[in-house]
Amino acid sequence: xxxxxxxxxxxxxxxxRKLVVFSDKAKERGIEVLHLNIGQPDIEAPREAIDAxxxxxxxxxxxGPSQGELSYRKKLSKYYSQHHIDVSPxxxxxxxxxxxxxxxxxxxxxxxxxxxxxxxxFYANYNGFASAASVKVVPVxxxxxxxxxxxxxxxxxxxxxxxxxxxxxxxxSNPTGYVYNKTEIDTLCELAVQHDIxxxxxEVYREFIHGGIEHYSVLRNPIGAQHTVMIDSxxxxxxxxxxxxGSIVSKNKELVRNILKFAHLRLSPPTYALxxxxxxxxxxxxxLENVIAxxxxxxxxxxxxxxxxxxxxxxHPMGAFYCIAKLPVEDAEDFSKFLLTSFHHHKKTVMLxxxxxxxxxxxxxxxxxxxxxxxxxxxxxxxxxILRIGLEAYKKVHAxxxx
Amino acid sequence: xxxxxxxxxxxxxxxxRKLVVFSDKAKERGIEVLHLNIGQPDIEAPREAIDAxxxxxxxxxxxGPSQGELSYRKKLSKYYSQHHIDVSPxxxxxxxxxxxxxxxxxxxxxxxxxxxxxxxxFYANYNGFASAASVKVVPVxxxxxxxxxxxxxxxxxxxxxxxxxxxxxxxxSNPTGYVYNKTEIDTLCELAVQHDIxxxxxEVYREFIHGGIEHYSVLRNPIGAQHTVMIDSxxxxxxxxxxxxGSIVSKNKELVRNILKFAHLRLSPPTYALxxxxxxxxxxxxxLENVIAxxxxxxxxxxxxxxxxxxxxxxHPMGAFYCIAKLPVEDAEDFSKFLLTSFHHHKKTVMLxxxxxxxxxxxxxxxxxxxxxxxxxxxxxxxxxILRIGLEAYKKVHAxxxx
Numbered sequence: 001x002x003x004x005x006x007x008x009x010x011x012x013x014x015x016x017r018k019l020v021v022f023s024d025k026a027k028e029r030g031i032e033v034l035h036l037n038i039g040q041p042d043i044e045a046p047r048e049a050i051d052a053x054x055x056x057x058x059x060x061x062x063x064g065p066s067q068g069e070l071s072y073r074k075k076l077s078k079y080y081s082q083h084h085i086d087v088s089p090x091x092x093x094x095x096x097x098x099x100x101x102x103x104x105x106x107x108x109x110x111x112x113x114x115x116x117x118x119x120x121x122f123y124a125n126y127n128g129f130a131s132a133a134s135v136k137v138v139p140v141x142x143x144x145x146x147x148x149x150x151x152x153x154x155x156x157x158x159x160x161x162x163x164x165x166x167x168x169x170x171x172x173s174n175p176t177g178y179v180y181n182k183t184e185i186d187t188l189c190e191l192a193v194q195h196d197i198x199x200x201x202x203e204v205y206r207e208f209i210h211g212g213i214e215h216y217s218v219l220r221n222p223i224g225a226q227h228t229v230m231i232d233s234x235x236x237x238x239x240x241x242x243x244x245x246g247s248i249v250s251k252n253k254e255l256v257r258n259i260l261k262f263a264h265l266r267l268s269p270p271t272y273a274l275x276x277x278x279x280x281x282x283x284x285x286x287x288l289e290n291v292i293a294x295x296x297x298x299x300x301x302x303x304x305x306x307x308x309x310x311x312x313x314x315x316h317p318m319g320a321f322y323c324i325a326k327l328p329v330e331d332a333e334d335f336s337k338f339l340l341t342s343f344h345h346h347k348k349t350v351m352l353x354x355x356x357x358x359x360x361x362x363x364x365x366x367x368x369x370x371x372x373x374x375x376x377x378x379x380x381x382x383x384x385x386i387l388r389i390g391l392e393a394y395k396k397v398h399a400x401x402x403x
Numbered sequence: 404x405x406x407x408x409x410x411x412x413x414x415x416x417x418x419x420r421k422l423v424v425f426s427d428k429a430k431e432r433g434i435e436v437l438h439l440n441i442g443q444p445d446i447e448a449p450r451e452a453i454d455a456x457x458x459x460x461x462x463x464x465x466x467g468p469s470q471g472e473l474s475y476r477k478k479l480s481k482y483y484s485q486h487h488i489d490v491s492p493x494x495x496x497x498x499x500x501x502x503x504x505x506x507x508x509x510x511x512x513x514x515x516x517x518x519x520x521x522x523x524x525f526y527a528n529y530n531g532f533a534s535a536a537s538v539k540v541v542p543v544x545x546x547x548x549x550x551x552x553x554x555x556x557x558x559x560x561x562x563x564x565x566x567x568x569x570x571x572x573x574x575x576s577n578p579t580g581y582v583y584n585k586t587e588i589d590t591l592c593e594l595a596v597q598h599d600i601x602x603x604x605x606e607v608y609r610e611f612i613h614g615g616i617e618h619y620s621v622l623r624n625p626i627g628a629q630h631t632v633m634i635d636s637x638x639x640x641x642x643x644x645x646x647x648x649g650s651i652v653s654k655n656k657e658l659v660r661n662i663l664k665f666a667h668l669r670l671s672p673p674t675y676a677l678x679x680x681x682x683x684x685x686x687x688x689x690x691l692e693n694v695i696a697x698x699x700x701x702x703x704x705x706x707x708x709x710x711x712x713x714x715x716x717x718x719h720p721m722g723a724f725y726c727i728a729k730l731p732v733e734d735a736e737d738f739s740k741f742l743l744t745s746f747h748h749h750k751k752t753v754m755l756x757x758x759x760x761x762x763x764x765x766x767x768x769x770x771x772x773x774x775x776x777x778x779x780x781x782x783x784x785x786x787x788x789i790l791r792i793g794l795e796a797y798k799k800v801h802a803x804x805x806x
Contacts, residue, residue, distance in 0.1 A: 002600050005661075006514050011665065011668075040466060041463065045461075045462065045464060053456060058448075059448065060448040060643070061643045109405075114408075132665060192405075196404070240463070242464030242674030243464050264416070264420060265528055266499075268644075268647070270675070271645030276675070
């Protein structure tokens with residue numbers, strides 16, 4: 001048998017999809033699984049996006065420009081300016097999803113063995129992107145008790161070595177829902193400039209802010225212009241996850257030129273998806289306002305319902321559509337598995353994402369789960385009830401096991 | 404200024420797109436550029452593919468399965484069986500273009516510093532994919548005079564070291580049009596088994612065979628089942644380049660499982676493009692028959708026209724839609740640039756792809772170009788005339804310069 005790569009063998013399995021084998025089996029047994037584990041919107045995409053594809057008159061699909069059509073990049077630059085982000089179409093490179101944008105950023109900045117610093121918990125696939133690029137993730141713990149705000153600057157500073165090439169952040173954060181404020185972002189920009197490293201901020205949840213605070217993009221910091229990179233995607237904003245269209249934005253022209261070489265290699269982003277993404281920008285303002293209001297409502301419903309469960313603690317998310325919950329169990333992965341394999345409530349159960357996969361420090365987050373508030377309010381209430389009953393059932397089984 | 408990655412800086416520029424800056428300027432001067440440099444089909448895609456997207460009733464685009472929909476993989480397995488390739492849907496993983504398939508294959512098989520052997524000239528982006536994965540390309544020269552058939556086995560054998568992880572081939576070959584026969588493929592399979600390395604064959608041009616010979620897929624060799632990987636794409640077959648849908652096929656289950664982890668990371672291939680690709684398989688048999696006949700006609704027109712130009716030698720392509728031409732110039736890149744910057748024939752010129760970018764041995768192919776026969780016959784005839792006149796003009800300028 002020929003040998004596979006070490007990095008492939010060591011590539012971590014996604015914690016979001018890890019338990020899929022058990023949920024599939026539960027479904028085979030006729031049990032309905034409420035998915036709290038995945039950020040898959042159920043809200044309709046803008047009609048403009050769907051219609052653009054429906055009305056397309058293409059007779060064949062040619063390759064497009066590797067950096068994306070100029071018309072789309074122009075419209076995106078206008079969209080960003082509405083968020084006080086001043087970038088030209090040349091600063092924007094269209095990618096096949098934020099996943100590709102992150103891969104391009106890592107590969108353009110890091111060689112094998114280089115390090116990136118990430119506050120944890122973080123989006124689990126960051127581990128994978130780094131691993132695939134043979135880059136080492138250096139985590140800095142952010143604390144549940146402070147709602148996962150930025151770790152103390154000296155803790156980050158302590159991790160910087162000669163191999164450190166970047167700090168990576170998700171703002172608003174998946175999985176914590178924390179929204180880094182202007183002071184935090186500016187502080188990190190100064191740190192990046194001081195050490196001459198990059199600050200990469202994944203802002204795909206930019207629009208989803210709950211409670212009237214303002215999102216501060218990393219590209220708004222003027223002194224960091226040569227050191228900052230923003231990652232974006234249409235997936236969550238317009239319920240276009242399957243489109244696979246994202247972008248990478250930076251004022252560092254040398255970096256953008258370098259990333260373009262990686263973009264040339266894969267030729268171009270997908271045609272129909274680009275048409276939908278460009279047209280989505282023509283949706284009336286009310287489209288996103290309604291979407292944001294709906295997620296805000298779901299957030300309130302979920303947080304209230306979770307807080308009513310005895311001994312469950314919830315991080316109060318200010319953005320995105322996830323929260324971290326501490327459960328009264330020793331091992332949240334074992335409990336999540338139990339919910340899928342050994343439990344149901346009137347033929348229904350819930351699927352959670354165990355939080356350990358969102359940390360890279362071994363043992364961290366072992367009694368935590370990530371919960372997405374992406375189902376509608378009725379389903380979220382029901383899911384919380386099932387979670388409460390599931391916890392009671394698990395406790396009983398454990399009590400018996402301990403005897 | 405923060406430092407970029409060494410591999411990004413060293414990533415080669417595509418020879419196919421290298422001269423774009425000059426062709427853009429020529430177009431600005433009002434000159435029509437006939438593109439012989441790029442394999443961009445102008446034939447309509449199957450109506451079934453276009454209609455599937457037009458008639459889609461999606462209201463949002465959810466993520467799909469990372470390995471592609473089962474229904475599509477089932478239909479693909481049936482398509483392959485018509486080509487005597489016996490694979491199950493589980494042996495197939497759908498990718499975002501052949502580019503992603505190649506990247507996944509390299510990353511699943513090779514770590515940084517590992518080596519892959521490729522007969523040259525080869526598809527220029529192989530250099531890029533390898534470079535992006537920090538993998539070293541070890542070329543073995545194949546000869547113009549033998550129409551680029553497989554190099555002698557001992558020449559390949561000599562290149563195998565403890566770091567060699569795979570041999571990579573394109574069959575039919577881009578850029579030479581050579582079609583490797585059963586004996587050549589079987590020989591390579593035996594070599595791969597003997598050294599316990601992989602044999603990766605890019606078969607995206609499978610259908611485009613000229614002159615009645617049969618294409619022999621690497622997956623037809625039974626002894627190599629654990630050592631062979633096939634790369635595929637809908638781009639050229641159905642004029643769906645912009646779809647970005649490809650596949651990676653192997654009977655090595657451990658490899659497929661490993662590649663699936665990379666696939667999980669980027670979540671899923673693009674939705675609309677998948678719909679078009681799946682529906683393309685419903686096109687009547689006559690669709691591909693007509694397309695193949697048309698390219699065959701264009702091939703004959705181009706080869707005849709090129710052979711009429713004094714001192715031009717042409718590799719006789721048996722497959723794909725490219726050939727390598729030896730020109731009576733010292734430096735084909737300088738000549739290609741001349742055609743775009745200092746020449747026109749009745750306000751028209753041609754764009755060529757200098758062949759050096761398809762070699763990795765320095766200096767190889769310096770008087771060669773790759774020519775695509777992708778334009779219609781009229782345009783191909785005109786392009787050959789312009790090339791002839793361009794060569795005369797270039798010779799005159801050079802004669803003057805030499806005085």
